[in-house]
Amino acid sequence: MPALNSPRVSIQTGxxxxxxxxxxxxxxxxxxxxxCSFIGTVRDRTxxxxxSIASMELEHYPGMTEKSIEAMIDAAQQRFDIFGARxxxxxxxxxxxxxxxxxxxxxAHRGESFQACEFLMDYLKTQAPFWKKEQTPTGARWVDARxxxxxxxxxxxxxxxNTSLTAYD
Numbered sequence: 560m561p562a563l564n565s566p567r568v569s570i571q572t573g574x575x576x577x578x579x580x581x582x583x584x585x586x587x588x589x590x591x592x593x594x595c596s597f598i599g600t601v602r603d604r605t606x607x608x609x610x611s612i613a614s615m616e617l618e619h620y621p622g623m624t625e626k627s628i629e630a631m632i633d634a635a636q637q638r639f640d641i642f643g644a645r646x647x648x649x650x651x652x653x654x655x656x657x658x659x660x661x662x663x664x665x666x667a668h669r670g671e672s673f674q675a676c677e678f679l680m681d682y683l684k685t686q687a688p689f690w691k692k693e694q695t696p697t698g699a700r701w702v703d704a705r706x707x708x709x710x711x712x713x714x715x716x717x718x719x720x721n722t723s724l725t726a727y728d
Contacts, residue, residue: 567644568628570619572651575661580645584665588642595672596663597680603655611695617650617659618690624648631682638715639675641666646679648689678715 569575577598585591601615632644647661662683664675691702 567632567646568625569645569647570621570624570650571647572649574649574658575647577661577663580647580661580663584643584645584663588665590667591642591665592667593669593672594663594665595669595676596661597676598658599660599680601653601655601657601659612655612693613696614655614694615653615657615659616692616694617648617653618692619648619650620688624688627687628683631679631686634682635664635675635679638678639664639666639671641671641675644675644679646683648683648687650689681715682717 577596581594581596585594601612603612628646628648632646635641635644641664643665645661645663649657649659653659660680660683662676662679664672664679666672666675692699693702
């Protein structure tokens with residue numbers, strides 16, 4: 560179980576336990592009335608979605624990645640009435656069904672938690688410095704940024720050209 564004073568951001572190779580992370584986030588503040596979370600996983604796509612995925616490798620820029628995600632959490636706290644947030648992002652070699660990312664947010668009420676969680680995920684997809692390479696039956700390929708991710712971020716009033724180095728569905 561994570562410590563009650565665990566950092567807001569963790570970049571790690573190992574898996575994470577949703578229930579332990581939520582328990583730690585809730586235990587930090589007795590005002591918490593809602594916790595919302597998002598977990599992204601590696602999925603094996605069908606042939607109609609660019610072929611199957613045998614594995615995925617995620618790379619990051621140590622130090623810079625954590626700083627970038629900390630700034631995202633600060634932005635969420637300025638926009639929404641939230642008490643806490645926790646972002647865990649895995650790096651290294653991952654297989655289909657492995658967990659990649661956790662975004663969890665606590666607040667007094669569900670609306671703020673839902674919005675902040677979605678905001679953080681939209682921001683994370685377009686602005687966090689990660690590189691993702693998929694291994695398929697036809698070889699390895701780096702995953703390009705998606706214009707649809709920029710559109711998701713734009714709904715929050717943030718208009719940026721797609722400079723994303725990662726992509727999730």
